Amino acid sequence: MLGGKRILLIIGGGIAAYKSLDLIRRLRERGAAVTPVLTKAAEQFVTPLSVAALAGQNVHRDLFDLTQEAEMGHIQLSRVADLLVVAPATADLMAKMATGRADDLASTLLLATDTPVLIAPAMNVRMWDHPATQRNLATLRGDGVAVCGPNEGDMACGEFGPGRMSEPLEIVDAIAARLADGPLKGRRIVVTSGPTHEPIDPVRYIANRSSGAQGTAIARALAALGAEVVFVTGPAQVAPPEGVTVHKVETARQMRDAALAALPADVVICAAAVADWRMAEEAASKIKKTRDGLPTLSFAENPDILAEISQMETGRPALVVGFAAETDDVEANATAKRARKGCDWIVANDVSPGTGIMGGAENAVTLISEEGAEAWPRMTKDRVARRIAEKIADALRAG
Missing domain, CATH: 3.40.50.10300 (CoaB-like)
Incomplete structure (x- = not known):
């Protein structure tokens, strides 16, 4: 159902980053090509080697990569994809997106694109419920960003509530729906x-x-x-x-x-x-x-x-x-x-x-x-x- 689709997957720095490995596998099973981007914080949870092995592509990590910048690679990355997916979308990444900050590769890609974006939020329940996060969420939705989740459940920190990242298959379904061609696309x-x-x-x-x-x-x-x-x-x-x-x-x-x-x-x-x-x-x-x-x-x-x-x-x-x-x-x-x-x-x-x-x-x-x-x-x-x-x-x- 995703055959030939190109997904730019931005992996944020949270414990839920481990789910992104299974997400890559599920997307590739369905015929999608996945180009992975790791934030610095994400590298504390998953390794570039494991991500690259599952994606079958090099991992992009640095904004100023001299082998690509002659062709403005950081801009091209965001424009050749059919969909940008942020999973996990941490509170920090959501704040950057909502305020237009661009101080690393991930946030620059998100600001420099006119490609549709889908995020899968993941954070502590108190961070999710905080008024600042909810304001940022409302801004992103108003900007046309699609949101998958979060789910409710036990947290790695021992608390319970909304903030768990959606399961990989749920995100795959949300991606398929976002890319579906139909009269209600974009609504x-x-x-x-x-x-x-x-x-x-x-x-x-x-x-x-x-x-x-x-x-x-x-x-x-x-x-x-x-x-x-x-x-x-x-x-x-x-x-x-x-x-x-x-x-x-x-x-x-x-x-x-x-x-x-x-x-x-x-x-x-x-x-x-x-x-x-x-x-x-x-x-x-x-x-x-x-x-x-x-x-x-x-x-x-x-x-x-x-x-x-x-x-x-x-x-x-x-x-x-x-x-x-x-x-x-x-x-x-x-x-x-x-x-x-x-x-x-x-x-x-x-x-x-x-x-x-x-x-x-x-x-x-x-x-x-x-x-x-x-x-x-x-x-x-x-x-x-x-x-x-x-x-x-x-x-x-x-x-």
């Missing part, structure tokens, strides 16, 4: 999917019957058309799609924060079945049965992600799509929801008992837009997803 799309779980106490929660299958299918269809997809998913019954950046969340508030952090984007699709309410106060310990009667549960409203994004005064996506799962008066309720939320489209479906749609393999939807209602026949969720992705491509093409 960034955020998709929310699945249910949310709102804790009642440490062992119970409020949820719904959403499987996440439709949102997952939509993300997969968008990636197949070349989009860079950020997939924010609650605890779904289906595995997330490949070739997209995945953010796993539990609650509506976490989903809202992850969706907003993924902006700016060309399109946002709110396919998640977000719980409307949460506990006003989550019990710190399991609520026990007592002889005093049933417990009293007090609720609070969850944030309205669709309305918040639809009504943004600055930075609003060109297209915002919501979903309406209804059990009666489907078209009327969905039309009212579109007006109330301020989104561009609503994808409405009848999830009343007996339809088999909630959690099933098929769907029957009506697309509500400014032009009116467009009823689609019942079909598989994959076919619904492809049709939605194609309509999005048509809408963006039409401006």
